[in-house]
Amino acid sequence: MPVVRAFLPVAVACGIFAFMPAAHAADEAAYFKGKTITYIVATTSGGGYDFYARMVSRHMARFMPGVTFAVVNRPGAGHVVGANLIYAARPNGLTIGTFNTGLIYAQLVGKPGIKFDLRQMSWIGKAASDPRMVVTGANLPFKSILDFRKPGPPFRFGASGIGSAAYSETIMLTRAFDLNVRIIPGYGGTHSQLAILRGELVGMMGGESSVQSFIKGGKGRAILQIGGKPEAGVPLARDLPTSPEGKALIALISSQAELARFTAGPPGIPPARLAVLRAAYKQALESREFNTEASKADKPVDPGFGDNVEDVVKAAFDQTPATIALLKDVLGRKPEATSVPGAKLTHVSDDGRMVTFTGADGKTVTSKVSGSRTKIEVTGKAADRKQLKAGMTCDIAYTPGTNNEPKTIDCR
Incomplete structure (x- = not known):
């Protein structure tokens, strides 16, 4: 069952409007009635991001009477397309969305095509922490991440689009442990898992919430965990031998595992209006109904709210020049055909x-x-x-x- 814990202490429980005049708060809440909020998902339907987006928006609607949520999938360029659309939307509170934490890496190294600054976005919250898991097929012979060091034809790992967390972090993992792995992009959502079953791939790295059903269904096996509370029987990356460079890369991946399933809007949403969205989000994620649904779907819930999430996102950009240079070197590798x-x-x-x-x-x-x-x-x-x-x-x-x-x- 998902464990719900506060991301950081919230100063005033359920007190989002504590310092806002009551009439002003009521006016901002009334603004949303009769309107549609577009929730953009920066990936295809059917995967973990899509699941959380629909669950979050459905339960937010319960706490915003008269408001309709429309979930729209806008995949492309490793979540960049969707994030660009969210960032460029009118800051009227009627467009919010979710995207991959890998965009923090992409912005740090200055990936072409980025038209957003995550530090400037209107942060509403995050639904989970998501430790990274390296997964292979349950019927395949691999028992350790170090098995993928063996010489010969490269081992094929799937990942979603170039620039996504899965793609970037698989490159970082390969570098950290000197793996003989070839990354095949384009396997977003559950496609990597299906490709492992078809024999097209032998492994993948993804968030725990995305691979749990694959593992618990007996089709996949976790052979490495990065970040989060240790899972029984799964080796931790931090305990395996690697170079100082490798340890730095693993530490960076681990830090990002604390941030998962964001919800954010464009910069400049009026503070009072943003407070309404944050209040509905907080009520939704703390509700019994939300957590019951997440539990039945075997999806973890570890929420964070408002300014707390914004502070953690901004802190993620506080990297040393040496770390950024290493990241540029690792992620600068051109994709293979x-x-x-x-x-x-x-x-x-x-x-x-x-x-x-x-x-x-x-x-x-x-x-x-x-x-x-x-x-x-x-x-x-x-x-x-x-x-x-x-x-x-x-x-x-x-x-x-x-x-x-x-x-x-x-x-x-």
Whole structure:
């Protein structure tokens, strides 16, 4: 059963409006009646972020009579797309959302495409702490994280988009323990778990709340834990031998594990209006109904509220130049090409510049074909991209990213 504990002491229990004139507080609460609050989820449906978003918004609505919550999934670029949308929204209190803690890493190293500053957002709360777990298939032979040091073909680990916590932290884990691991991006939500069962992957790293059902269902096995209260029978990363650099990386991952399942809005939401959202959030997460639902779904609850969460987020950016340089070095590695054998081209633009096919994780991939860098063959002969046609079956190797540019396209 989830254990609910205060993230930090709250000065005035249920006293969100303690220093606000009663009439003003009532006016701000009345502002929301009859309106719709859009809750943006920066990932696909079906995963842990989506589950918490729908649970949080559903229970917040109970404490905001007359208000409708609309949950909208806006995945892309490792949660950057959704976070950018939340940040750019009008600060009227009618757009809030959730995204991955990996964006703290992304902002620290200055990832391209970021149009937000997490330090400036209007923080409402966080629903959980989420220790990281490295998981493999229950029927696979791996018993220790150090098994993945063995030479030979790289071991395939899945992760969601480049820049997400799962992707960034898997790179950091690989560096910390000198693992022979190849990270395959694009496996968001539960797709990594399904790919392990299909034999496409051998492992993944994710939040405990996302992998619990996979493990308890007997399909997965946890072989390493980073952060949080120790789970029986699961080795702790902090106890394994590694270099001083490795210990620094593990410590950074562990610190981020305390922050999970955020809810935030754009900068500049009027304080009184933000207080209404924070009050509803606090009431929701402390309610018996919320915790009963979370318990039945086997989802941990470890809430934090308002200014307390804001302070912890800002503290996460207080890193030494040496740590930031190490992070840039680790996360600066370019992604390896992803291979999709036997992919059917479902759409090809007239000039062949854009092709669409189904990726290894079952998702649709749209790739921008380079006229000079992409090597193309059709029935064993060198070809031009204009010779690509919808319906062709091809072996495609592409680099995941904004353009998903193919390195090779071999059609038959």
